[in-house]
Amino acid sequence: MYRNLNAVSIVMGLWAVGAVMAAPANAQTVPRSGEYIFNLSGCESCHTDKKGNGPRLAGGRAFKTDFGTFYSPNITPDPNTGIGLWTYSDFVRAMREGRSPDGSHYFPAFPYTSYTNMDDEDIKALWEYLKRQPAQAQRNKSHDISPPFSWRWLMRFWNVLYLDKGPKPEWPRGRYLAEALSHCHECHTPRGALGGRDDGMAYAGTKRNPEGITVPNITPNKQTGTGKWKKGDFEMLFTIGMLPDGDFVSGAMSESVSHSTSKMTATDREALIEYLLTLPSIKNQVKAKKAPVSGGQEW
Ligand code: HEC
Ligand code: HEC
Known part of the structure; x- marks a missing residue:
């Protein structure tokens, strides 16, 4: 009798120790290191011209869009060609309001x-x-866009329509990761004629985004989204880039995996997955349905 009780208390004791040891992981404080935020937000891949072997963070990567070609600027601390002369409040204004130190709009x-x-x-x-x-x-390249899209002042009106200024302290961590840092919805949400996100269709994908790529529907819709995915499927994609059918994601998403989701702490990755699972399901067929396998058509 006593022995059993002891066994129980030992088990309980071990459980308690286990719980205490597990606590830092569960009640983990949110990672705040600048490098972590930088990785998850994907600054490096956009601000480095990898194709042209450009210096890290010195800009020059081209983005071909329906509105013209944009080039990312130099964001290194170089005083002449980068942001070395910026103050902290210049940086805050750029991030929060999309405005440069001279007040013009990005x-x-x-x-x-x-x-x-x-x-x-x-x-x-x-x-x-x-x-x-x-x-x-490294000097910045000027964008190759024509009016009216090149008129920065028009962005003031665009921002009234589409800029929903933060911060948003009420957001759960998963949403914060997706929509403040890793900007998943910027790619996975369709856009209107002016290039603003159609948030009523959040995460429902698009056949053709302004850069001309197809981005899949990742709402939990069973027919057209990721409704049949298990948590492990997301985990596999977000750590090594593999899809449930064994293919690996390419292009835009493989960048997002390598700089962002694969570098998240396990707790953060789980919060992100939880968030995706709670999105409203939207029926929107984006990907071409796989061609039916017919006999005699082998290669
Ligand atoms: C999807 C690509 C992309 C990502 C991701 C991105 N940027 Fe940029 N960034 C750009 C482009 C393009 C511009 C130029 C905008 C313009 O000229 O209106 C820019 C402009 C800037 C500027 C203004 C620089 C200047 O000289 O006025 C800063 C600062 C900046 N980005 C910092 C960052 C930081 C920090 C991150 C990560 C948190 C980041 N960017 C992520 C594409 C990107
Ligand atoms: C720069 C654009 C871009 C960003 C940012 C982005 N994605 Fe993607 N995502 C894509 C593209 C394009 C594909 C299709 C890739 C392929 O099949 O090779 C994709 C595929 C996916 C898939 C697989 C869906 C399927 O049915 O195959 C999931 C899930 C996903 N993304 C989730 C996310 C999450 C979560 C984030 C934020 C952490 C994110 N994406 C950020 C462009 C992006």
Whole structure:
């Protein structure tokens, strides 16, 4: 009798120790390192011209869109060609309002429409991190876009329509990861004629985005979205980039996996998956249905 009781209390004791040891993982404080925020937000891949072997973070990567070609600027601390002379409040204004130190408006090819939702601590940590990166002298290329899309002042009106200024302290962590840092919805939500997100169709995918790519529906719709995916399927995609059918994602999504989802802490990745599972299901057929396998058509 006593022995059993002891066994029970030992088990209970072990359980308690286990719970205490597990606590840091569960009640983990949110990671705040500048490098972590930087990775999850994908700054490096957009601001480095990898194809042209350009210096890290010195800009020059081209983005061909329906509105013209945009080139990312130099965001290293170089005082002449980068952002070395910026103050912290210049940086905050860029991230929260999409405006440059001289007050002009950025184009949403820079996803400030997501970064606006970052909280103050993360913007601060990101700034400190950027300031520590090596300066690279490389002049910015001007965008190759024609009027009216090249008129920055028009962005003031665009922002009234489409910029929902943050921060959003009420958001759950999963939403924060998806819509402040990793900007999943910028790609997975269809856009209207002016290039603004159609948030009524959030995450429902698009046959053709402004960059001309097809982006799948990731709402939990069983026929047209990821409604049949299990948590493990998301986990597999977000850690190694593999889809349930064994293919690996390519292009835009493989970048998102390599700089962002694969670098999340396990707790953050889980929060992201939980968030995706709670999205409203939207029926929107984006991907071509796989051609039916017919006999005699082998290669
Ligand atoms: C999808 C690609 C993309 C991502 C991701 C991205 N940027 Fe940019 N960024 C751009 C483009 C394009 C511009 C130029 C916008 C313009 O000229 O209106 C820009 C502009 C900027 C500017 C203004 C620089 C200047 O000289 O005025 C800063 C600062 C900046 N980005 C920082 C960041 C940081 C920090 C991150 C990560 C949190 C980031 N960007 C992520 C594409 C991107
Ligand atoms: C720069 C654009 C872009 C960003 C940002 C992006 N995605 Fe994707 N995503 C894509 C594209 C394009 C595909 C299709 C890739 C393929 O099949 O090779 C895709 C595929 C997926 C799939 C697989 C869906 C299916 O049916 O095969 C999921 C799930 C997904 N993304 C979730 C996310 C999440 C979560 C984020 C944010 C962490 C994110 N994506 C960020 C463009 C993007």
